[in-house]
Amino acid sequence: MKKILVTGADGFIGSHLTEHLVLQGYDVRAFVLYNSFSSWGWLDQCAPDTKDNFDVFAGDIRDPNGVRKATEGCDIVLHLASLIAIPYSYHSPDTYVDTNVRGTLNVVQAAKDLGVEKVVHTSTSEVYGTACYVPIDEAHPLQGQSPYSATKIGADQIAISFYNAFDTPVSIIRPFNTYGPRQSARAVIPTIITQIANGACKLKLGALHPTRDFNFVKDTVRGFEAIMKAEKSIGEVINIGSNFEVSIGDTVQLIADAMGTEVEIETDEVRLRPEKSEVDRLWACNAKAKELTGWEPEYGGDEGMKRGLAETAEWFTNPENLSMYKADRYNI
Structure with a gap:
């Protein structure tokens, strides 16, 4: 099976994704934020049948050297590491630029230089802002209504630019409001x-x-795997939402x-x-996900x-x- 690097593996979605991939038989490297407590975030709470079946790299997504080291030997990168709290972005926007934009640059630069087979970069439905029309498809205009969403727009553009400029095999997953x-x-x-x-x-x-458009975490995790496996997803932005x-x-x-x-x-x-x-209204069109990857929500x-x-x-x-x-x- 492929060697997969999951950045942000210590977070909410990342920990569920790490567990899922391990249970599917993948060789997983979990990139967690370094701290002096040796905490692996939510991975410390994962099930016993998965806890000892992945390796952990503690680092910082803002550090290009650490990101490159973590990427070495990996076939696929699932990039989830990000600052995501919207209220916090109002008073600490600099940290969002460093983590979300520069962090994504570090990931795709390492992937390009090391010849990674595929990068799945995580976007967010917040980049659409309040819906101009519904359901929101991937052609919907992007609107930065918070520093958080603005940095995610920037991160998305950095990621797709590496596909356009260097043929780096990048896919963008755009989950709507995941819960669980x-x-x-x-x-x-x-x-x-x-x-x-x-x-x-x-x-x-x-x-x-x-x-x-709330999306149960199990559906989001299945979306990551579906996009990761689908050849047609390369160079594409794909909504994952319940419709x-x-x-x-x-x-x-x-x-x-x-x-x-x-x-x-x-x-x-x-x-x-x-x-x-x-953002007053979000409602996902998920037709593209079904067409390119076969993914459909089980909790829709x-x-x-x-x-x-x-x-x-x-x-x-x-x-x-x-x-x-x-x-x-x-x-x-």
């Missing part, structure tokens, strides 16, 4: 679940009117129903984005989302997992 076990409480679904699980009847939330639009307000009700409770909502001003920075539509939310709530309400979250404070 292990997600940071800065995201809305874990914010709702952890507040309810800690006994809150009045939830502190931001805007309720925006709509999102199901739901508002934040309706999502609150779905979660409350799944957890068997009733809640009230209190608007917390600090959680509101600046007016022109809020209303019923699929209910199943995904039930699995997510079950994980978060486990006391051992819930204890790792600070539900009483706003996480940026």
